[in-house]
Amino acid sequence: MSAIQYISNSANLNFYATAIRNILSSNHKRLTLIWVPGHSGIRGNELADETAKNAWKYPFILTENHNSSDLSSYIDTVFKSKFSEIFDNSSSHYKNINFNKTSIFNFTPLKHDHKFPRAYLTKYIRLRLGHTNLTHSHLFNRSPPPSCPFCRILFSVHHLLIECPHFSTIRNSIFGNTNPITLLGDPTKSNILLTIKYLQSVGLYTQI
Numbered sequence: 222m223s224a225i226q227y228i229s230n231s232a233n234l235n236f237y238a239t240a241i242r243n244i245l246s247s248n249h250k251r252l253t254l255i256w257v258p259g260h261s262g263i264r265g266n267e268l269a270d271e272t273a274k275n276a277w278k279y280p281f282i283l284t285e286n287h288n289s290s291d292l293s294s295y296i297d298t299v300f301k302s303k304f305s306e307i308f309d310n311s312s313s314h315y316k317n318i319n320f321n322k323t324s325i326f327n328f329t330p331l332k333h334d335h336k337f338p339r340a341y342l343t344k345y346i347r348l349r350l351g352h353t354n355l356t357h358s359h360l361f362n363r364s365p366p367p368s369c370p371f372c373r374i375l376f377s378v379h380h381l382l383i384e385c386p387h388f389s390t391i392r393n394s395i396f397g398n399t400n401p402i403t404l405l406g407d408p409t410k411s412n413i414l415l416t417i418k419y420l421q422s423v424g425l426y427t428q429i
């Protein structure tokens with residue numbers, strides 16, 4: 222279907238689309254392109270389908286038949302594929318805040334609201350990334366990584382939001398039964414405000 226739509230649109234100047242249009246129009250005065258559902262039983266169609274599906278596995282060979290949009294589309298596909306592969310195999314904090322989805326390209330975009338204090342967004346985004354002043358500024362100071370003063374284990378965003386028993390009363394009063402990490406994966410205004418309220422209540426807002 223997409224191939225028919227692509228060929229039908231004369232604005233698409235891809236070499237092969239243009240060549241097919243030229244062949245079709247030189248042999249017929251009037252043409253109607255019809256999409257036929259399913260390939261089963263038609264050997265040529267099945268072969269074409271299989272070849273198209275396998276094409277991404279092979280190196281891209283640039284010829285004079287390709288134009289800049291073909292190249293750009295190929296680079297985009299390779300980039301997304303490689304990035305998804307790395308991301309899916311990682312155990313990064315950023316992946317963990319979105320456990321229902323496997324690709325970085327499916328993340329809910331964070332929309333900027335001008336009525337919203339910029340500092341709130343900054344702190345919230347740092348928590349999403351898992352990199353905050355509290356947990357990572359030691360890298361600039363060349364000092365040892367910070368430990369939680371109550372638990373004596375390494376401080377992390379996960380520890381601050383989920384694990385640390387010292388903050389459990391405040392955590393429960395603000396988040397109730399909701400896992401605070403899920404609020405990082407869904408950047409609505411109310412989720413951002415709740416997260417900021419927690420940081421302020423535990424006295425760590427300025428350190429994030």
Ligand SMILES: [Zn+2]
Nearest residue numbers: 369371372385
């Ligand atoms: Zn702790």
